[in-house]
């Protein structure tokens with residue numbers, strides 16, 4: 090199937106295990122890939138038939154700045170659930186990077202792939 094993707098979506102938010110991390114925002118970067126049949130949107134040239142990456146981006150930013158969590162794992166599981174339940178995609182892969190977390194590394198993070206539950 091085709092994919093709609095978002096690359097390096099930047100969100101500043103409170104995230105982390107340690108006390109000092111709960112006092113100031115840190116940068117997270119999201120790479121998101123969503124399976125999508127793009128043919129209906131392409132054939133009709135209609136945004137209403139497309140998986141709108143702008144709306145997904147807005148929703149991710151909104152959620153990240155709502156209620157702080159400690160782990161990247163918690164955040165990406167929440168986001169995968171939101172994307173699969175609110176948008177027309179059967180599978181999402183989310184990779185989140187936290188570049189300031191480990192000084193000796195370029196970046197660190199977590200990646201998950203989740204599929205929509207079938208009835």
Ligand SMILES: Nc1nc2c(c(=O)[nH]1)N=C([C@H](O)[C@@H](O)CO)CN2
Nearest residue numbers: 104105106107159160161162190191
């Ligand atoms: N697998 C994970 N490991 C770590 C996380 C995390 O969210 N997932 N978080 C931290 C701390 O918050 C760290 O970012 C502070 O430097 C450590 N390990």
